[in-house]
Amino acid sequence: MAAEVLDALKPKPGGRYADGTLGGAGHAASILAASSPTGWLSGCDRDGVAVEAAKKRLAEKFAGRFEIRRGNFSGMAEWIAEKSCDGVTLDLGVSSPQLDSAERGFSFQQDGPLDMRMDDRQKLTAADLVNDLSAEELAKIFWEFGGERESRKFAKAIVRDRAQRKFETTKQLAELIERLAPRHGKKSHPATKVFQALRIAVNDEIGSLKRGLDAAVKILKPGGRLAVITFHSLEDRVVKEFGREKARDYSFSGEVDVPELRQPRAPEMKWVSRKAILPGETELKENPRSRSAQLRVLEKSNQK
Numbered sequence: 175m176a177a178e179v180l181d182a183l184k185p186k187p188g189g190r191y192a193d194g195t196l197g198g199a200g201h202a203a204s205i206l207a208a209s210s211p212t213g214w215l216s217g218c219d220r221d222g223v224a225v226e227a228a229k230k231r232l233a234e235k236f237a238g239r240f241e242i243r244r245g246n247f248s249g250m251a252e253w254i255a256e257k258s259c260d261g262v263t264l265d266l267g268v269s270s271p272q273l274d275s276a277e278r279g280f281s282f283q284q285d286g287p288l289d290m291r292m293d294d295r296q297k298l299t300a301a302d303l304v305n306d307l308s309a310e311e312l313a314k315i316f317w318e319f320g321g322e323r324e325s326r327k328f329a330k331a332i333v334r335d336r337a338q339r340k341f342e343t344t345k346q347l348a349e350l351i352e353r354l355a356p357r358h359g360k361k362s363h364p365a366t367k368v369f370q371a372l373r374i375a376v377n378d379e380i381g382s383l384k385r386g387l388d389a390a391v392k393i394l395k396p397g398g399r400l401a402v403i404t405f406h407s408l409e410d411r412v413v414k415e416f417g418r419e420k421a422r423d424y425s426f427s428g429e430v431d432v433p434e435l436r437q438p439r440a441p442e443m444k445w446v447s448r449k450a451i452l453p454g455e456t457e458l459k460e461n462p463r464s465r466s467a468q469l470r471v472l473e474k475s476n477q478k
């Protein structure tokens with residue numbers, strides 16, 4: 175959705191932008207091209223392979239106009255100056271190179287180690303979760319991060335199976351789920367939700383997103399824009415709730431919003447479009463993985 179991100183951020187020469195999810199630097203390159211000849215981009219990714227690929231790609235055309243660091247976007251405000259950016263973008267989830275590399279362990283379609291770490295400096299892997307958590311803890315992950323209806327059944331079977339042999343590979347886990355829930359002609363693989371849930375848990379994706387959104391507001395200039403692409407409803411809900419809270423013109427103390435106890439305040443941000451922006455027909459045809467993408471855009475208030 176590079177075109178939609180450009181349309182949201184409207185990069186201009188001299189502008190300063192941040193991309194917290196560089197990946198293959200497709201969005202970063204289009205932001206730098208659109209802000210030529212003097213726009214600046216600060217970018218990060220927690221994946222070392224992505225960082226190297228992004229550096230190489232951007233150096234070819236945009237040398238001297240970017241700074242790239244390896245790290246979680248939740249830490250962006252530690253190295254990008256407060257109120258310095260005209261636009262910030264996050265394109266959440268996994269990249270195609272991550273999904274397509276069997277050895278990264280993200281995919282149930284290829285056999286590889288049960289890993290799923292975006293940042294391989296981290297210790298915790300998917301195998302650790304699958305082999306060490308209780309059935310209750312696993313079921314909670316499958317349900318909360320994957321919306322998997324058979325979460326308890328799958329979790330119990332994992333705990334039973336691992337008493338004989340620890341889970342080491344993606345194939346081992348995918349085959350167990352397939353045995354428990356045969357496809358019966360369904361299009362999606364029965365392990366889709368379990369794999370998504372484990373990936374979200376291993377990489378603390380929801381926690382990172384919440385902290386990353388706060389960091390993005392800090393580094394945005396008044397009037398600057400934040401464009402976030404999500405790939406599943408859990409992420410989208412976090413972005414929607416964040417936007418709703420920032421766009422409210424009142425605050426309230428405590429857990430519950432009681433109209434009589436509201437305190438008026440200037441909203442910190444406003445929605446640029448009420449509805450999520452979806453990929454166009456051409457993108458859907460060219461990149462079927464974009465089918466669940468949704469873009470939401472917020473603008474920081476001028477007073478803040």
Ligand SMILES: C[S@@+](CC[C@H](N)C(=O)[O-])C[C@H]1O[C@@H](n2cnc3c(N)ncnc32)[C@H](O)[C@@H]1O
Pocket residue numbers: 194195196197198199200201202218219220221224245246247248265266267268269270292382383386
């Ligand atoms: C969908 S890809 C981004 C693709 C990119 N927009 C492009 O044009 O190529 C998502 C990337 O975000 C990275 N990522 C996900 N969560 C992250 C986080 N919390 N901090 C830093 N990078 C993260 C992943 O490692 C992956 O490389």
